[in-house]
Amino acid sequence: MRLVIADCQVDYIGRLTAHLPTATRLILVKADGSVSIHNDDRAYKPLNWMSPPCKLSEAPFEDGAATWTVTGKDGGQLVISISNVLHDSSHELGVDPGLQKDGVEAHLQELLAEHPETLGEGWTLVRREYPTAIGPVDLLCRDASGGAIAVEIKRRGEIDGVEQLTRYLELMNRDPLLAPVRGVFAAQEIKPQAKVLAGDRGITCITVDYDALRGMDDPSLRLF
Amino acid sequence: MRLVIADCQVDYIGRLTAHLPTATRLILVKADGSVSIHNDDRAYKPLNWMSPPCKLSEAPFEDGAATWTVTGKDGGQLVISISNVLHDSSHELGVDPGLQKDGVEAHLQELLAEHPETLGEGWTLVRREYPTAIGPVDLLCRDASGGAIAVEIKRRGEIDGVEQLTRYLELMNRDPLLAPVRGVFAAQEIKPQAKVLAGDRGITCITVDYDALRGMDDPSLRLF
DNA sequence: GCGTCGATTTCGATA
DNA sequence: TATCGAAGTCGACGC
CATH class of the missing domain: 3.40.1350.10 (Trna Endonuclease; Chain: A, domain 1)
Structure with a gap:
């Protein structure tokens, strides 16, 4: 799992078209390849995301700036332009034992x-x-x-x-x-x-x- | 926004009852107070979460271990037992300009x-x-x-x-x-x-x- | 405030 | 693998 806090601008073309102006956000890259863009409110739904399976390709520029292109299996694309990286860390989480529910x-x-x-x-x-x-x-x-x-x-x-x-x-x-x-x-x-x-x-x-x-x-x- | 990577065990009692055995996970605390627990797969849905408005109280132990209790407005509780903190950072994100959609x-x-x-x-x-x-x-x-x-x-x-x-x-x-x-x-x-x-x-x-x-x-x- | 309805719904079970 | 219904659905808009 990779956590990036950065200024970014995001465009999604897939099931719909969506645009996200530049702002500081969390970019969450999971081990399954999925990417999600979070701002600082709303408990769990990201502003933008790409569900697995998908492929991330990075085109780095100077000063840590980069454009990430995430392509989904249905051809949908998430294009993330990163301009100012405040944090970038990766972590090994391992397999999760899973959730047990009761009462449905x-x-x-x-x-x-x-x-x-x-x-x-x-x-x-x-x-x-x-x-x-x-x-x-x-x-x-x-x-x-x-x-x-x-x-x-x-x-x-x-x-x-x-x-x-x-x-x-x-x-x-x-x-x-x-x-x-x-x-x-x-x-x-x-x-x-x-x-x-x-x-x-x-x-x-x-x-x-x-x-x-x-x-x-x-x-x-x-x-x- | 606070990002914690740690070994944790989670119990939720609210609209349903759920238990999450100990494993390494991401705990995401947003500025609105919401808390979500992510593992390293599934695009964006957390394993467990508490929607805002809610209140987080920490009971710290030795070695960074702690129990967090998140209480929702409906009385639901999310109890997170943290045993081994691998990462802990906080970030100021500011207000998000919001998402523009087309195709709905x-x-x-x-x-x-x-x-x-x-x-x-x-x-x-x-x-x-x-x-x-x-x-x-x-x-x-x-x-x-x-x-x-x-x-x-x-x-x-x-x-x-x-x-x-x-x-x-x-x-x-x-x-x-x-x-x-x-x-x-x-x-x-x-x-x-x-x-x-x-x-x-x-x-x-x-x-x-x-x-x-x-x-x-x-x-x-x-x-x- | 509640009720209704859409959602890149997501997720799981089943045929 | 498609299809269908549930979800701790969430979130937005209308009354």
Whole structure:
């Protein structure tokens, strides 16, 4: 990893065209060849960048001034004109063991698939990722009387999710083997607008308690 | 801007829980207080970060080892245990003049508004950002025979865009002064699923050649 | 301030 | 390898 602090001017021609007037910035060159240009605000998004794989060629001038041309695999180019280098250092970082995450939508779906009864009494799971022509429904369940229920699961329930479920329901209700199919929108948190839209479409909203579900899933609590 | 290269272990508790085992990484502290942890690959996304506004408190130990606790406004915490500092430097960057872009959706809309005939022969523009109760339609045009056409423009055409246009059409077709209104979904690239959904809704898909449009817009080609 | 929407989104899983 | 949906999305603009 190479860190350069310098006055620079940057032009990008690729998926769009962009220009960055001269100013002092951080130029970050990673071991994978990627280059990113950071200013002193915005937590993580650079002003300009080139994703790997890409190739960096340097054309040095006097006084440490140089033009760097970074060419991406799609032919996009990032041209960096460096005029005044304040800092330049390289560092060996080695391989990173990687990040471990917990608490995403996949896990929520997993837990609800294991415990469909938390959505409604007597409900059973038919299958996860039930396929339709426009994509898979998160869960297909049956209620105590055998009626089909399509369940859409989100971490945060917003309008998009209700739209998505509406599309699935429209299609599934054309299938005589399934119809009538009810819709359930399950999320850790459901925005008021999403609730209103769901109500208007006859879709039931269920707010899911992730911690409680995770507790049910705790192996130490399993007695069977 | 402060750059630290050090062995570190990171734990994040906030919107999710994440753990990062010890390894050598770049810790980037920006003037706005934001902190991000980078390894030596992935173009620009940090492994972990805290967005501003947030507060950094350092608890130093011997040999430069320390624990940094970064607390966000939502109460989320990023705990960084630093054990071996290889580099530590600070730099004054000043204000950035900012990025100038060309080729985003706004520009595409501008070009299509100037050249509605590229969407259909004899088509004319009624207006851009035609207002409806649920938001503005990108373009309202009329075809050669005077029929109304609502045009939704995206850089990349996906299902969401078709949904959006469908809602507009539903409303506009209730207006006796406009109805019947046809729908056109225009984008540089349209995903198969979006095409299927659009076809099902009777919406026409048009793939737009941005470079050709920009060429038409080239002042040197203007003879009038 | 929240809500909506675009993004050189990036990233990961899946067919 | 394309495609599709999620993201600790972020960030900008409108109300």
